Structures are given as C-alpha cells and as structure tokens.
Amino acid sequence: MITAIKPGMFTTVQDGGRWGYQAYGMPVAGAMDRYAYGSANLLVGNSCDAAALEMTMLGGTFRFDVSTSIAICGADMGALLNGMEIRPWQAVQIAKGSELVFSYALSGCRAYLAVQGGIDVPLVMGSRSTYTRASVGGFQGRALRPGDVLSIGEQQGLQGMARSLPTQFVPRYETEISLRVLLGPQNDLFTAEGVATLFNSSYVISSEADRMGYRLEGPKIQHLGKADIVSDALCQGAVQVPAHGMPIVMMADRATTGGYTKIGTVIGPDLTKLAQAKPGDTVRFMTCTDADAVEALRSEREIYRQMHQMFNADKEKKGFDGQGRHFDITVDGRKFSVKIKER
C-alpha cells in the first residue's frame, strides 16, 4: 500500500486510456505523456498499460508500506527517497516504510510514478484511468487528497535487477518545442494564408492548458468563412480553431465531439512533447505527411519493443533453445549480451 501524505497539485491514477466508449460520449482520458508513462511501466517490469500515478507541476509525498520497485519518468520533480536524491528514468528499489518526496517540476510538466504490479484501483469500463469531470475511474473518480491509501497490484515484475533507460531514449524537455501536424479534417475551411500562419508562426501556451486541451496564443489563423461546423468527432491532438483564430490542441480528457473547425492534428508521437510543456512555453507547428506520421509511430513502437527486450533479457535467456538472434547492447555504460527468441 502507498499513502499519499501530500497528494501534489493534481495527481491522478492513469493508464493507457478508456478506449471503446467514445460513441457514448465517454472521453478516453489516460496518461497525457504516453512515452514517459510507458517507459516507467516497462522499467519496473509491468505491462505497458498498467496504472500509474500522473503528477502535474508539483509532485506529492508518499509513504510505502511495502518493499517494491518503482520508476519515475517524465518531468524531473527532484525526487528524494528517504532524503536521498534519486534519478528519474530508472528502476529504484524501495524498502518498506520509505518516504518518497517530490517537489516542483524542474523540467517538463508531468511525472509518472510506476510501481511494480501497478496501482490497483477497480477497472471501470475496461480502464483504471481517472476522468475527473465525470468522476469516473481511478481513485474514487478524483485527484488524490491527503491521506488517500492506494493498493498495489500483484507484483509479477522483475526482481532485483538494476534497470535504467539508455540516455538516447531519455527525452530532454525544452521550453520551445516543435510539433508535426497532419492537415485535416477541416483544413479546407481555412484560407491558404490561415494555413501558412499556423506553420510560420510561434504560439505561446496560455494558462488554460490542462488535461482537456492546450489553448495557445499568437497570430490569428484566418478562416475562409464560419468557424463553426455541425459537431463531429475530436481525436487526440486535434487542433481546433474557433472564431477567435487561436488554436486549441485537444488532449487526453477532450470531449468526444466538438463544433469548431479543426485545421489539423498533432501527430501522436509528438503529443508527448506538448504534454510536458508548460504555460509560457513556445510551440511551433511543422507540416508533415501521412507517411512521415506513420513512420514516427513505427519508431516509437520500436523503442518500446527494444526497451521490453532490454529489461526482460534475463527472462528471455531462460527459455533459449539455441535458435534466435544475439545482440550486444550497452545500457548506461554496462554491456549486456542479449539473445532473442523470436516467436
């Protein structure tokens, strides 16, 4: 069990999202930064979609009533374990009775705390994600409060092995980010000048930037005619432009439908950067093709596959029957010999 002594500014239980109910108006929710969230889970030997804590801007203080393994990925909130600094993007052993203290995000915006076995809250419509606006899922449908006690799932992860993410897989969070955008579905309702404005300007993230969406401020994007449409569906990353001409990028808790024109969509692999950006940071948009976007998704999935292989190398070796492939990899300066049995 984990006790939230201080919950942090806005800390919720999240997983890969509540997919499959958007036809009923149920938002997907889920981790805002799927890369940091997924990495944290893989580091502790969880499946990629186990429930973890998502902390925003200011982290919490937690007491562990069990010995376990954790990983912190995403924003660097200067975590202290029993007063000792611990690094993000690696698995850390926690002794029973330990206290883990986070402070303000030094870089990035959201930190993920994954615990071996995952945070055990009831599955609601197939997911453990919290959607606070309808009080659905997570811990009692809300952000954590002081004194909340969280259960941990059965620990089936890897034991004892020190694991950390190779540096090339650790993102650096900048205050100026560029995001690739695939035009559509309503780019034809903007003037050519309006589309050019989107790609040639920089936008500042406003104070209205939360799990639902990021409102940006900058040069006005010109519509051809009206900015309103008969509502249609909103996908993650959709760039809505209401009549005021300022873009809003739709995030995890977005409504399922919306009545504003959508000039384009920030591609999925780039949303991780926006999820770690804060009010006042600068965003630039770059146009990209569908092929580029699919390639970016393929690369992201490939990284997860490599992480999984790295962290499960000892497991894979056991059932090795002489067939398969052999890799020599270096993780954090240490060499590993990995044999992969392909199924």
Place this chain on the structure above:
Amino acid sequence: MDGIRMLPAGEQGLVVEFGQTIDSGINSRVHQTAKLLNQKIGDAIFEIVPTYRSLLVYFNPLRITRAELIQQIEMILVKTESYLAEEVQKQVVVIPVCYGGDFGPDLHFVAQHNDLSPDEVIRIHTSHPYQVYMIGFTPGFPYLGGMSERIATPRLEKPRIKIPAGSVGIAGSQTGFYPMESPGGWRLIGRTPIKAFDPQALNPFLFDAGQYLQFEAITEEEYRVIDRQVDVGEYSPVLRCHAKGGSGI
C-alpha cells in the same frame, strides 16, 4: 461515392464524412455504416465514433494502411446504400418523464413562449420518438433530432451552474436530457428517474446513437416508484420496436 469524403484526423484517424448538415437521412447512413464497421473492430480498426454527419475511425496504421482501410470502408458503403432503401426497424427506448413542478421549472415559460398550455407542450413533446443523432458533450448526453418547432424555445441567457441528473430540456429546436449533473443553459421541462449513464453497470449506457427515444409522461408518484427501482437495480428500461414509416422524423 455520392459526395462522401475520406479525411485524415491524425495518423490513426480517418473521418468518413457523409455531409455537413444535420439531416435524418445522412445520420441514418452514419449509423448504418458504423454498425457494419463495428463488426470489424480488432487490432487494425480499434474504435468508431459516429456523429451527426460523420464517422471517426481509429485504426492502427502499422496493421492496416490508410489506403486499405478506405477500400474496406468503400465496400461497406456500397452495402449501406441498398440497406437504406429497405424498411428499417426503429429501436425505441422509453424515457418516463415527470413534467413541470420542481422537476421542470421552465415548462410554463416554454408554454407561454409558444402560446400553448403546459399540457399541450407535454403532448407535443411526447407525441413521437426522437432519433438519437449523436451522443456527446458529457457521457451519455443524447443529441436528438425531430422535435416539433411548435415547442422550440431559446436557451437561458444565463446558464444554470448545476442541473440535476435526469433533467429533460429544450434548447432552440433541440431536446434532450442530462444523464449526469452538469451546468447547462437548456430550458428544463421535466425530469426522468432513469439513469442513462451508470459507470458501474455491466452496460453503462442506456441507449446507442442511432436508436430512438420516446418520452412518456408519468406522475410524481410513478416517478418515486421508478426512482426506487433504479436505486436498487430493479428497473429495466422499456424497449419497443416500430417499423419506420413516413413520420415527420
């Protein structure tokens, strides 16, 4: 294919746009196509979101290319063209409503605004089933089509901060009800005791987009009875089937 457009919505989204207006025919086509496409849900196509006039198809481009997906959908579209010509059965979910009083504080305003008596408003509101064009805004919130212009009433100038779950309202020529407590500017004419959204239930949602809702007037006493049944999980919604005729829907 008859003006249907395939538009990108990110690398994992394809919008199938049937039209750009609110139209019963367009909407029926949306739901027919969604129904057939839902049979293909799996690793490649993983979610479908029907709206007033379009479908958003979520897919994994590493399992099926956009071109292959469009090809599959075009084959389904050929089928739905002929389906539409057939007689389609309407699935109707009955929504019992206690009109007026504390449950419907704006019933008198709606009546006055349209030069009708409150009873006439109720009679018109319950006179035929409404097509669920889309579910959105909040979980389980139905956007209904086909309300009579005779009871159309503009929204409140200042939205209410808290509207109780189950409230039935009118906004312009739209009608619907709030499945959960939320803010809103609709004119409230009554309340239903039934839950359209129960996250803990095996079937969390009472109806699907594409089905029809029929409002039926009940007394306050009947409201209390159903309310209790809902509370202990003993209420089962009344479902009906009607052949689609030439009604004004």
